[in-house]
Amino acid sequence: MNRTQPLVLGIESSCDETGVGIVRGTALLTDTVSSSMDEHVRFGGVIPEIASRAHLDAFVPTLHEALAEADVSLADIDAIAVTSGPGLAGALMVGVCAAKALAVATGKPLYAINHLVAHVGVGLLQPGTGTAAPSGATPPGTGAETLPENMGALLVSGGHTEILRIRSITDDVELLGSTIDDAAGEAYDKVARLLGLGYPGGPAIDKLARTGNAKAIRFPRGLTQPKYMGTAEEPGPHRYDWSFSGLKTAVARCVEQFEARGEDVPVADIAAAFQEAVVDVITAKAVLACRENGITEVLLGGGVAANSRLRQLTEQRCTAAGIRLTVPPLSLCTDNGAMVAALGAQLVMAGVEPSGIGFAPDSSMPVTTVSA
Amino acid sequence: MLILAIDTSAVASAALVSDETPESVLASFATEDTRTHAEVLAPGIDALLADAGVSGHDVDAIVTGVGPGPFTGLRSGIVTARTLAFVWNKPLYGVMSLDAIALEVAESTDSAAEFIVATDARRKEVYWARYTFSDAQLPHLADGPHVGFAADLPELPVYGAGAGMYSDVVKAVAEFSTRQPEALSLGQFALARLEAGEQLLDSTPLYLRESDAQVPGPRKRAL
Numbered sequence: 001m002n003r004t005q006p007l008v009l010g011i012e013s014s015c016d017e018t019g020v021g022i023v024r025g026t027a028l029l030t031d032t033v034s035s036s037m038d039e040h041v042r043f044g045g046v047i048p049e050i051a052s053r054a055h056l057d058a059f060v061p062t063l064h065e066a067l068a069e070a071d072v073s074l075a076d077i078d079a080i081a082v083t084s085g086p087g088l089a090g091a092l093m094v095g096v097c098a099a100k101a102l103a104v105a106t107g108k109p110l111y112a113i114n115h116l117v118a119h120v121g122v123g124l125l126q127p128g129t130g131t132a133a134p135s136g137a138t139p140p141g142t143g144a145e146t147l148p149e150n151m152g153a154l155l156v157s158g159g160h161t162e163i164l165r166i167r168s169i170t171d172d173v174e175l176l177g178s179t180i181d182d183a184a185g186e187a188y189d190k191v192a193r194l195l196g197l198g199y200p201g202g203p204a205i206d207k208l209a210r211t212g213n214a215k216a217i218r219f220p221r222g223l224t225q226p227k228y229m230g231t232a233e234e235p236g237p238h239r240y241d242w243s244f245s246g247l248k249t250a251v252a253r254c255v256e257q258f259e260a261r262g263e264d265v266p267v268a269d270i271a272a273a274f275q276e277a278v279v280d281v282i283t284a285k286a287v288l289a290c291r292e293n294g295i296t297e298v299l300l301g302g303g304v305a306a307n308s309r310l311r312q313l314t315e316q317r318c319t320a321a322g323i324r325l326t327v328p329p330l331s332l333c334t335d336n337g338a339m340v341a342a343l344g345a346q347l348v349m350a351g352v353e354p355s356g357i358g359f360a361p362d363s364s365m366p367v368t369t370v371s372a
Numbered sequence: 373m374l375i376l377a378i379d380t381s382a383v384a385s386a387a388l389v390s391d392e393t394p395e396s397v398l399a400s401f402a403t404e405d406t407r408t409h410a411e412v413l414a415p416g417i418d419a420l421l422a423d424a425g426v427s428g429h430d431v432d433a434i435v436t437g438v439g440p441g442p443f444t445g446l447r448s449g450i451v452t453a454r455t456l457a458f459v460w461n462k463p464l465y466g467v468m469s470l471d472a473i474a475l476e477v478a479e480s481t482d483s484a485a486e487f488i489v490a491t492d493a494r495r496k497e498v499y500w501a502r503y504t505f506s507d508a509q510l511p512h513l514a515d516g517p518h519v520g521f522a523a524d525l526p527e528l529p530v531y532g533a534g535a536g537m538y539s540d541v542v543k544a545v546a547e548f549s550t551r552q553p554e555a556l557s558l559g560q561f562a563l564a565r566l567e568a569g570e571q572l573l574d575s576t577p578l579y580l581r582e583s584d585a586q587v588p589g590p591r592k593r594a595l
């Protein structure tokens with residue numbers, strides 16, 4: 001196996017995107033994604049069984065397309081990587097079985113990868129690669145690029161909301177805080193439905209919020225009371241955690257009150273105030289976690305990284321706290337196979353042993369398990 | 373002709389069948405567990421090929437059971453078969469999974485001329501199909517597959533694990549009362565049909581049930 005510039009194929013199927021990405025070391029060759037998002041629109045959220053059915057039908061065509069785009073054959077691949085968790089159990093199963101079959105058919109080593117850590121792995125891809133046509137030439141760089149020390153990652157999507165500390169992307173990742181109920185993106189979807197704005201909720205609310213007054217209404221910031229926060233010396237039980245279910249209820253109640261009074265519901269103001277509440281609490285707690293844990297570099301990942309207000313406020317608060325912020329290109333923030341391949345390549349370059357083909361997908365895989 | 377057959381409609385199983393070996397059996401494995409397909413299937417196939425000294429190059433076709441069966445397990449076999457067929461560039465066929473048991477019934481000494489095969493569909497239901505059979509022929513699928521309550525099955529002898537579970541309401545045939553579809557019989561059935569010049573299915577899963585997703589109704593207004 002080439003351990004300095006390994007050619008790695010990554011497979012992602014933890015939610016509603018079927019992704020196959022290929023990297024050579026830290027150079028992105030292709031990132032092919034097939035999404036079943038359109039099939040979930042009428043349900044207002046991802047339906048696991050529909051996502052699983054779509055993964056089954058999308059996998060081989062997506063693989064075929066990725067190999068063609070990267071202009072590599074399976075024989076050239078050094079290793080295969082697949083998301084084995086966390087994620088939707090039935091959806092993970094499809095990608096994991098496909099990856100194992102690929103390993104059996106080609107005899108290539110297989111790495112079972114943590115989806116959340118893979119979101120951080122995209123930060124190690126060389127900027128600008130993957131956009132130009134792959135030439136087959138060895139990309140610049142000497143292989144294992146290293147992450148900065150004191151690195152953190154803020155992941156915000158429809159499936160997760162986490163702040164991580166990464167001491168080593170291949171073997172030392174720690175979960176500092178996470179949502180205790182809904183993911184932020186899920187809260188956006190639910191509130192968008194309440195406001196009649198359609199699915200996915202993130203872009204719809206973000207757009208409408210620009211025309212609304214965020215200060216017109218004040219919605220609660222979950223888990224910010226002293227009993228949850230404690231102090232830096234004596235942290236409370238949820239100092240760096242989030243909760244969005246109370247916020248969703250508050251929005252519902254607010255809408256009902258306008259209706260009960262027979263008034264027009266100020267949808268734009270509610271959207272703006274809701275967005276402000278989400279973004280405020282996410283960034284406040286993330287920056288607090290960074291400051292108190294000596295984190296000086298943060299990567300923003302996950303689909304909600306597309307949100308204009310989240311980017312703006314994260315940028316602002318990081319700058320104020322002396323933290324350097326990196327936001328990968330949006331196509332790499334959402335779920336994709338390239339991030340899985342990128343982390344797989346890091347594991348190969350670090351000399352980590354492959355996982356074999358006997359592992360089980362784990363829908364609640366902890367971030368401390370970078371690879372199974 | 374050498375076929376690699378896979379079925380995960382109930383248990384996880386795979387087999388190598390060939391028209392050049394007695395009874396067409398080369399090698400096979402089947403687990404008893406119906407919930408660990410993702411762990412056991414690939415290692416099982418890997419060992420099956422290695423033990424038989426067979427490489428992907430030697431395989432002429434891949435056959436997958438297309439159900440009916442519990443969805444998550446069913447997909448693990450189908451995606452495995454599709455991926456192997458893609459990488460090895462081999463033809464891929466589907467066979468209705470209940471056919472595997474029907475073939476075993478037809479080859480047994482106590483087959484009726486008309487019978488039902490039933491497997492566990494969970495949620496207190498069975499997957500079932502009706503077959504007709506005359507000597508020295510392959511069983512013929514006359515009706516199905518369907519999903520429904522065992523109590524609603526036609527009044528015929530019922531073979532398979534779906535009969536054993538509901539022997540209080542169906543005419544369960546005792547020797548077959550725990551029988552699950554397995555890749556060995558599935559592969560034999562596929563081989564026999566291909567040799568007879570008959571068509572097989574493609575690898576589209578037979579879910580028989582919708583995804584259970586509910587389109588949310590309009591939100592209740594406060595007034």
Ligand SMILES: [Zn+2]
Pocket residue numbers: 115119157159160302334335
């Ligand atoms: Zn994700």
